[in-house]
Amino acid sequence: NNxxxxxxxxxxxxAKCSFHHxxxxxxxxxxxxxxxxxxxxxxxxxxxxxxxxKDCVFGFFPILQWLPKYKLREYLLGxxxxxxxxxxxxxxxxxxxxxxxxxxxxYGLYTSFxxxxxxxxxxxxxxxxxxxxxxVCLMMGQVVDREIERAGYDLEPAVLxxxxxxxxxxxxxxxxxxxxxxxxxxxxSCHAISVAATLTFISGVYQVAMGFFQVGFVSVYxxxxxxxxxxxxxxxxxxxxxxxxxxxLDIARTGGIGSLIVTWINIFKNIHKxxxxxxxxSFLCFLVLIPAKEVNEHFKSKLKAPIPVELVVVVAATLASxxxxxxxTYGSSxxxxxxxxxxxxxxxxxxxxPNVALDAIPIAIIGFAxxxxxxxxxxxxxxxxxxxxxxxxxIGFCNIIPSFFHCFTTSAALAKTLVKESTGxxxxxxxxxxxxxxxxxxxxxxxxxYSLQKCVLAVITIVNLRGALRKFKDLPKxxxxxxxxxxxxxxxxxxxxxxxTEIGLLVGVCFSMLCVIFRTQRPxxxxxxxxxxxxxxxxxxxxxxxxTKPGIVVFRFEAPLYYINKECFKSTLYKQTGVNxxxxxxxxxxxxxxxxxxxxxxxxxxxxxxxxxxxxxxxxFHTIVIDCCAVQFLDTAGIRTLKEVCKDYREIDVHVLLAxxxxxxxxxxxxxxxxxxxxxHLLFHSVHQAVDFALGTQGHSGTxxxx
Numbered sequence: 001n002n003x004x005x006x007x008x009x010x011x012x013x014x015a016k017c018s019f020h021h022x023x024x025x026x027x028x029x030x031x032x033x034x035x036x037x038x039x040x041x042x043x044x045x046x047x048x049x050x051x052x053x054k055d056c057v058f059g060f061f062p063i064l065q066w067l068p069k070y071k072l073r074e075y076l077l078g079x080x081x082x083x084x085x086x087x088x089x090x091x092x093x094x095x096x097x098x099x100x101x102x103x104x105x106x107y108g109l110y111t112s113f114x115x116x117x118x119x120x121x122x123x124x125x126x127x128x129x130x131x132x133x134x135x136v137c138l139m140m141g142q143v144v145d146r147e148i149e150r151a152g153y154d155l156e157p158a159v160l161x162x163x164x165x166x167x168x169x170x171x172x173x174x175x176x177x178x179x180x181x182x183x184x185x186x187x188x189s190c191h192a193i194s195v196a197a198t199l200t201f202i203s204g205v206y207q208v209a210m211g212f213f214q215v216g217f218v219s220v221y222x223x224x225x226x227x228x229x230x231x232x233x234x235x236x237x238x239x240x241x242x243x244x245x246x247x248x249l250d251i252a253r254t255g256g257i258g259s260l261i262v263t264w265i266n267i268f269k270n271i272h273k274x275x276x277x278x279x280x281x282s283f284l285c286f287l288v289l290i291p292a293k294e295v296n297e298h299f300k301s302k303l304k305a306p307i308p309v310e311l312v313v314v315v316a317a318t319l320a321s322x323x324x325x326x327x328x329t330y331g332s333s334x335x336x337x338x339x340x341x342x343x344x345x346x347x348x349x350x351x352x353x354p355n356v357a358l359d360a361i362p363i364a365i366i367g368f369a370x371x372x373x374x375x376x377x378x379x380x381x382x383x384x385x386x387x388x389x390x391x392x393x394x395i396g397f398c399n400i401i402p403s404f405f406h407c408f409t410t411s412a413a414l415a416k417t418l419v420k421e422s423t424g425x426x427x428x429x430x431x432x433x434x435x436x437x438x439x440x441x442x443x444x445x446x447x448x449x450y451s452l453q454k455c456v457l458a459v460i461t462i463v464n465l466r467g468a469l470r471k472f473k474d475l476p477k478x479x480x481x482x483x484x485x486x487x488x489x490x491x492x493x494x495x496x497x498x499x500x501t502e503i504g505l506l507v508g509v510c511f512s513m514l515c516v517i518f519r520t521q522r523p524x525x526x527x528x529x530x531x532x533x534x535x536x537x538x539x540x541x542x543x544x545x546x547x548t549k550p551g552i553v554v555f556r557f558e559a560p561l562y563y564i565n566k567e568c569f570k571s572t573l574y575k576q577t578g579v580n581x582x583x584x585x586x587x588x589x590x591x592x593x594x595x596x597x598x599x600x601x602x603x604x605x606x607x608x609x610x611x612x613x614x615x616x617x618x619x620x621f622h623t624i625v626i627d628c629c630a631v632q633f634l635d636t637a638g639i640r641t642l643k644e645v646c647k648d649y650r651e652i653d654v655h656v657l658l659a660x661x662x663x664x665x666x667x668x669x670x671x672x673x674x675x676x677x678x679x680x681h682l683l684f685h686s687v688h689q690a691v692d693f694a695l696g697t698q699g700h701s702g703t704x705x706x707x
Contacts (some may be wrong), residue, residue, distance in 0.1 A: 062119050083433020085423050086416055087315035091441050092314045096457035100137040101408050103192050106338050109442055112369040114402035115410040118436040120428040123392035124386040125375035127425055129416035130398055135234040136409050139501050143359045145193040147255050148661055153188040181533030196408040198348035203409050204399030206364035211392030222369045226508045229489035233496025233504055235468040245284040245458035248275025257500050277330035278455040285459040310460055318359045322451035333454045338446040345404045362502045367411035371395045523559035525572040536690035551578050552694050556627040561638035581648035610611045623694035627687050629660035641674035658683045659690040
């Protein structure tokens with residue numbers, strides 16, 4: 001079937017419409033043989049050639065592509081500088097975020113080491129820093145605390161009594177000091193890292209599965225405003241969880257719905273137990289860290305590298321705590337023993353998988369969404385491309401492999417990525433350098449942080465939340481740009497902060513999708529006017545000095561026409577035109593019945609003539625042109641609605657013309673048998689064509705009537 005500027009109508013109409021120029025568009029032939037497509041895809045998938053194997057291996061291990069092309073003189077200095085600086089920043093943050101995840105400080109260092117190393121092998125982004133991310137640590141810490149409580153552990157580490165003969169099943173650790181293997185009973189700390197490692201493994205499996213099935217499109221449902229609101233809301237929860245360390249309070253960490261409010265209630269109940277030494281130390285750390293961070297930001301263009309103020313604060317606080325004997329004298333809480341070396345690998349606890357499988361879903365989604373969005377953002381900025389599915393593989397393996405080495409979940413982190421970029425990073429070698437810096441700490445320096453106060457680590461965590469909390473300053477600008485996005489941000493932020501992180505993410509996704517549905521359910525639907533001396537039609541409500549053609553109404557519906565908004569389409573069309581054809585037909589029938597009744601009873605001629613005059617009162621227009629340029633698609637309800645509208649208006653002598661339908665809409669109309677033999681429904685490629693045709697048709701009809 002050829003698609004014309006005027007669609008196929010009865011041959012008898014050709015003479016009547018001969019004044020109108022037709023445009024013939026011959027559609028492309030579409031080969032839709034499902035069998036052929038399946039066979040072609042099967043051959044492509046199952047074929048095994050040396051070239052395909054090579055491409056597959058190089059695609060799965062991107063390091064094999066970029067490492068042979070590495071320009072040593074051009075890239076090495078920038079990669080070394082950025083890698084060392086990020087590594088120096090990561091050491092205190094890794095220790096600090098371990099508290100947030102509910103595990104011992106050494107495991108944070110393990111996590112940062114393996115994540116930086118593995119992403120260097122599998123990742124396609126040259127700039128992002130994959131390491132510990134505060135929001136993910138918070139979500140993991142809530143699960144760890146829940147499982148510890150479920151396992152019956154108290155706040156203090158306790159040794160479980162285990163019957164003889166089960167020693168083989170008890171978790172073992174390696175004493176890094178003397179290098180001998182010792183079997184120890186699994187206490188609270190041991191169980192915590194078992195939960196974290198198992199959760200990390202499942203999250204990684206989900207992320208690799210997403211990459212394998214190429215479901216990266218899921219991230220499109222996490223808009224920028226949703227992610228920003230989620231991170232800001234989670235930042236409030238992170239901040240709240242660290243307050244007890246600032247004050248030196250020994251209170252249990254709460255999780256679940258309303259944990260933020262419950263935590264603040266517990267803080268105020270125990271405020272009289274504040275440790276003055278921890279409070280003063282926290283205050284002094286804030287006085288140093290916040291101004292230094294501001295200096296780094298304001299002079300980042302002039303500084304070759306940011307001042308490693310966090311490391312300076314950690315070293316100074318450790319020395320002060322050690323020589324001042326703050327734990328012995330004032331009871332300050334300290335990090336404790338941090339061993340050197342590595343613990344032997346251990347598989348995740350498979351018995352915990354049913355308990356944490358659901359918890360791993362939001363952690364996996366947040367992890368890959370932030371990683372993919374950051375990698376694409378920096379790739380676009382620096383003019384190279386990344387593969388979204390390979391990024392999911394990379395972040396998945398950054399979780400699966402380290403889960404066997406006592407690590408917890410990682411993702412890309414914006415703050416450290418910005419530092420990495422600003423200090424001259426050129427390739428993924430920078431991540432390898434970062435892992436070597438952390439390795440040095442693990443092998444030599446780690447035990448020196450024994451006397452470091454936990455309140456110092458809490459201050460570091462809170463200071464790094466400034467970026468997320470500063471989003472409140474951007475709200476006026478966001479409101480000016482898009483009120484809907486601002487509302488999505490606010491709802492997601494509030495739900496994440498005051499309910500829980502997982503429910504907040506779900507609320508944000510559902511609310512943003514509802515906003516899209518509501519915007520298509522009641523879209524803009526203006527009447528259009530003609531711009532003089534042109535072929536353009538624009539909204540009468542938006543622009544002045546537009547003209548209208550006598551007897552013609554031009555109407556634009558700015559949304560897909562489907563089952564949700566079909567009633568809105570009809571009601572808006574009736575309201576804008578001022579004529580409801582159903583009511584007009586009903587009035588005609590009612591008047592006809594009344595006239596018939598009056599004739600039967602022999603009523604006077606005056607009332608009859610009045611009734612007939614009312615019914616036969618002419619309408620102000622004879623044609624409605626529907627501009628379909630904004631209608632992306634039609635479903636069966638939309639096609640049926642258009643049929644009903646055309647039929648109802650035709651019965652009161654008003655023609656309905658469709659203009660500017662895209663190929664998908666035209667195809668839907670043809671498949672839905674919208675154009676039937678004997679009907680005068682017309683389809684045009686522009687509003688101007690439809691209006692000219694309507695004017696010509698009316699003039700031709702008027703001439704014929706006068707004859």
